[in-house]
Amino acid sequence: MASISNAFSLSLPSNRIANSSSDFNPITSALSGLDSGEFSPGRVAVSKPSGIGGRICANATPVMDQPVGEKSSGAPTIVEVDLGNRSYPIYIGSGLFDQPELLQNFDRHVHGKKVIVVTNTTIAPLYLDKVVEALTKGNTAVSVEYVILPDGEKFKDMDTLMKVFDKAIESRLDRRCTFVALGGGVIGDMCGFAAASFLVNFIQIPTTVMAQVDSSVGGKTGINHPLGKNLIGAFYQPQCVLIDTDTLDTLPDRELASGLAEVIKYGLIRDAEFFQWQEKNMEKLIARNPNALAYAIKRSCENKAEVVSFDEKESGLRATLNLGHTFGHAIETGFGYGQWLHGEAVAAGMVMAVDMSYRLGWIDSSIVKRVDDILLRAKLPTAPPETMTVEMFKSVMAVDKKVADGLLRLILLKGPLGNCVFTGEYDRKALDDTLSAFCKS
Amino acid sequence: MASISNAFSLSLPSNRIANSSSDFNPITSALSGLDSGEFSPGRVAVSKPSGIGGRICANATPVMDQPVGEKSSGAPTIVEVDLGNRSYPIYIGSGLFDQPELLQNFDRHVHGKKVIVVTNTTIAPLYLDKVVEALTKGNTAVSVEYVILPDGEKFKDMDTLMKVFDKAIESRLDRRCTFVALGGGVIGDMCGFAAASFLVNFIQIPTTVMAQVDSSVGGKTGINHPLGKNLIGAFYQPQCVLIDTDTLDTLPDRELASGLAEVIKYGLIRDAEFFQWQEKNMEKLIARNPNALAYAIKRSCENKAEVVSFDEKESGLRATLNLGHTFGHAIETGFGYGQWLHGEAVAAGMVMAVDMSYRLGWIDSSIVKRVDDILLRAKLPTAPPETMTVEMFKSVMAVDKKVADGLLRLILLKGPLGNCVFTGEYDRKALDDTLSAFCKS
Numbered sequence: 001m002a003s004i005s006n007a008f009s010l011s012l013p014s015n016r017i018a019n020s021s022s023d024f025n026p027i028t029s030a031l032s033g034l035d036s037g038e039f040s041p042g043r044v045a046v047s048k049p050s051g052i053g054g055r056i057c058a059n060a061t062p063v064m065d066q067p068v069g070e071k072s073s074g075a076p077t078i079v080e081v082d083l084g085n086r087s088y089p090i091y092i093g094s095g096l097f098d099q100p101e102l103l104q105n106f107d108r109h110v111h112g113k114k115v116i117v118v119t120n121t122t123i124a125p126l127y128l129d130k131v132v133e134a135l136t137k138g139n140t141a142v143s144v145e146y147v148i149l150p151d152g153e154k155f156k157d158m159d160t161l162m163k164v165f166d167k168a169i170e171s172r173l174d175r176r177c178t179f180v181a182l183g184g185g186v187i188g189d190m191c192g193f194a195a196a197s198f199l200v201n202f203i204q205i206p207t208t209v210m211a212q213v214d215s216s217v218g219g220k221t222g223i224n225h226p227l228g229k230n231l232i233g234a235f236y237q238p239q240c241v242l243i244d245t246d247t248l249d250t251l252p253d254r255e256l257a258s259g260l261a262e263v264i265k266y267g268l269i270r271d272a273e274f275f276q277w278q279e280k281n282m283e284k285l286i287a288r289n290p291n292a293l294a295y296a297i298k299r300s301c302e303n304k305a306e307v308v309s310f311d312e313k314e315s316g317l318r319a320t321l322n323l324g325h326t327f328g329h330a331i332e333t334g335f336g337y338g339q340w341l342h343g344e345a346v347a348a349g350m351v352m353a354v355d356m357s358y359r360l361g362w363i364d365s366s367i368v369k370r371v372d373d374i375l376l377r378a379k380l381p382t383a384p385p386e387t388m389t390v391e392m393f394k395s396v397m398a399v400d401k402k403v404a405d406g407l408l409r410l411i412l413l414k415g416p417l418g419n420c421v422f423t424g425e426y427d428r429k430a431l432d433d434t435l436s437a438f439c440k441s
Numbered sequence: 442m443a444s445i446s447n448a449f450s451l452s453l454p455s456n457r458i459a460n461s462s463s464d465f466n467p468i469t470s471a472l473s474g475l476d477s478g479e480f481s482p483g484r485v486a487v488s489k490p491s492g493i494g495g496r497i498c499a500n501a502t503p504v505m506d507q508p509v510g511e512k513s514s515g516a517p518t519i520v521e522v523d524l525g526n527r528s529y530p531i532y533i534g535s536g537l538f539d540q541p542e543l544l545q546n547f548d549r550h551v552h553g554k555k556v557i558v559v560t561n562t563t564i565a566p567l568y569l570d571k572v573v574e575a576l577t578k579g580n581t582a583v584s585v586e587y588v589i590l591p592d593g594e595k596f597k598d599m600d601t602l603m604k605v606f607d608k609a610i611e612s613r614l615d616r617r618c619t620f621v622a623l624g625g626g627v628i629g630d631m632c633g634f635a636a637a638s639f640l641v642n643f644i645q646i647p648t649t650v651m652a653q654v655d656s657s658v659g660g661k662t663g664i665n666h667p668l669g670k671n672l673i674g675a676f677y678q679p680q681c682v683l684i685d686t687d688t689l690d691t692l693p694d695r696e697l698a699s700g701l702a703e704v705i706k707y708g709l710i711r712d713a714e715f716f717q718w719q720e721k722n723m724e725k726l727i728a729r730n731p732n733a734l735a736y737a738i739k740r741s742c743e744n745k746a747e748v749v750s751f752d753e754k755e756s757g758l759r760a761t762l763n764l765g766h767t768f769g770h771a772i773e774t775g776f777g778y779g780q781w782l783h784g785e786a787v788a789a790g791m792v793m794a795v796d797m798s799y800r801l802g803w804i805d806s807s808i809v810k811r812v813d814d815i816l817l818r819a820k821l822p823t824a825p826p827e828t829m830t831v832e833m834f835k836s837v838m839a840v841d842k843k844v845a846d847g848l849l850r851l852i853l854l855k856g857p858l859g860n861c862v863f864t865g866e867y868d869r870k871a872l873d874d875t876l877s878a879f880c881k882s
Contacts (some may be wrong), residue, residue: 087526158599169668174844197673232638403615
């Protein structure tokens with residue numbers, strides 16, 4: 001039974017991928033049919049025999065509204081983020097909340113006896129009890145507090161952050177406690193920044209595709225400022241990331257598509273084979289084929305982990321993960337946080353970055369078309385909101401974190417698919433032309 | 442001409458002390474008369490001949506109200522904080538604001554072309570212009586913004602911190618800019634935390650004894666929470682610390698005494714010789730003898746730098762710098778921030794820690810008396826405010842950052858003068874007895 005680590009070894013040194021082909025793993029084994037584009041829908045849609053691994057529910061309706069079948073737990077796939085003494089594992093799999101030993105690895109993951117779970121009003125009714133049980137089952141020494149924040153990007157601010165500190169301090173949590181982020185990217189970023197500023201360890205339990213493939217990995221934490229996204233924050237690595245793919249059962253369609261924007265991004269900037277795989281399998285991802293999603297998450301985490309281990313503090317390479325994000329942030333900020341989801345704004349932003357790359361003569365027109373096509377199939381926008389003006393873009397982009405000494409650096413595609421540059425050296429006219437082409441002046 | 446690095450070499454490896462005896466240095470040279478208690482007031486009070494070094498003004502009245510004599514600049518004393526690739530120098534001397542080359546070491550200290558000076562309403566009229574001039578003199582490429590915060594511990598909060606972010610973002614500062622903290626400990630802690638959370642470099646220019654001997658060195662940054670001091674923050678090292686001892690000319694008497702509490706602390710926890718020197722020279726420090734102050738600052742920085750290089754993140758040794766601080770923080774929090782200065786609270790706290798150490802049988806009664814005596818001579822309190830109750834102490838101490846798994850660890854003296862322990866293993870009755878002895882039940 002072949003492991004996927006063979007099929008896509010081009011850009012990933014094998015020592016970064018745990019669970020090599022010699023270890024039996026239900027997820028990678030089930031995914032072997034996805035190799036090299038040889039995706040066989042018949043094999044993937046079938047539930048695995050009981051005893052081999054967890055069944056991943058693919059239904060889009062909330063888990064509460066459907067009869068939940070018995071889920072057995074399989075060993076998770078592990079992707080290691082290699083950062084010296086700050087290295088940590090990403091566990092990926094189905095039924096991981098039913099495996100208390102993963103979180104209760106107290107020496108490595110949970111420090112001290114007190115844990116505070118930071119979550120939001122949407123996720124708490126779905127998964128808070130499960131996570132509390134996973135943290136405490138068979139262990140009475142651990143006490144768990146929780147704080148439930150309002151849901152949404154517009155609450156990713158200092159006032160909401162203070163609620164975490166209030167709860168932690170009122171609960172007399174000390175430096176040996178652990179913060180647990182249970183939710184999407186907003187919760188992960190805020191909880192991580194709270195942990196950084198409280199000098200304690202934290203764990204990421206992402207429940208959206210967006211958080212699972214991107215924001216929970218790599219230690220970027222922070223909050224928004226009224227004038228710009230993520231302007232206040234810290235680099236602070238978690239103790240581990242636990243991705244229970246079952247949480248995607250309850251994810252709204254729009255959120256699913258939003259996360260796929262980042263999946264597509266990895267293909268564009270550094271992993272052409274992964275992009276080709278997505279071109280073959282996009283409908284399966286949208287239809288929540290569990291194995292396709294699990295593979296996309298794993299492959300995305302591997303890409304992210306590799307980039308982060310090369311450039312933790314974003315001195316260069318890591319910035320390439322922000323393809324489309326500068327335009328996208330402008331959309332989010334100019335249009336108002338929370339109107340568009342992050343991935344939707346990034347999708348439109350990627351189209352703009354690709355358009356600009358083409359205007360500069362750096363890529364072939366076929367790439368422009370392929371990007372447009374795949375985003376449409378992922379049900380993502382391919383242009384900014386109609387109300388966005390050139391001036392709105394320019395004013396927000398001027399305070400982007402990637403401005404250095406007044407010069408706006410952008411991630412642009414250059415060369416064959418899977419190649420990009422992070423540069424401030426480009427013809428300003430191309431940027432102006434792109435902005436004019438996509439919005440009112 | 443002997444250097445002080447010989448006289449007090451017991452606890453400091455010589456490689457940590459820059460400016461060895463072979464380098465002529467006006468401050469260490471002038472200070473040679475302070476060796477080994479052989480302090481000669483006649484030699485120190487005299488201004489040094491012009492051309493040798495800067496004259497240190499010793500007058501307590503504001504510098505604006507007195508004729509300011511011509512100050513020539515001497516080479517600063519340099520204490521290195523040894524933290525690998527995050528090492529940095531502490532420059533100590535008179536007239537350093539008149540040496541633009543120190544701050545304008547752009548490769549090493551100031552990054553990018555934009556600088557924001559964070560200061561307060563008290564310090565801005567005194568030194569902001571000087572610092573802006575030092576940053577820009579002969580260099581038009583640097584632009585300097587500033588933000589002037591209200592003065593005082595009670596403004597060391599999230600709302601005030603946001604004003605720094607507001608200014609930085611409105612001024613379109615990017616990640617290559619540098620934040621400069623110009624002021625006392627509150628400004629240094631807030632500006633440092635703002636820089637940490639904005640992912641930019643920063644420089645400390647402390648203007649109080651407290652900040653010069655303690656808070657500006659070692660990278661502890663943060664703000665207060667209504668329920669406790671410094672509960673929100675980060676470890677974040679500056680690019681350099683610039684201590685212009687002339688700024689002490691304008692320091693109020695109470696602030697001077699407050700800073701001396703930390704100077705006395707270094708003697709108690711790890712430097713008995715320094716404590717003995719203080720016993721001989723306390724009246725000179727209180728009278729602002731410039732050379733005595735410069736020596737006390739340098740020696741304190743050396744002690745702090747050494748502790749920090751052994752234990753940057755306060756896993757053990759560094760906690761000993763908090764002698765008296767747990768009791769002191771309880772006073773500050775229970776009594777209301779800003780009623781007592783930090784050093785005043787620490788002084789009373791040290792008396793309580795010393796009392797408790799004696800009750801535990803860990804120190805001789807002579808140390809209790811010597812601590813009481815030197816604090817009185819430094820015009821510092823030797824007991825908490827009369828309104829403090831046992832319950833007020835206990836409730837604040839319960840949320841102290843040094844609580845680990847519910848156990849309050851304290852720094853207590855043990856053994857001969859200059860020795861201490863950081864421990865949670867002590868008879869709780871001694872703590873209760875100390876609290877009862879010093880306050881109402």
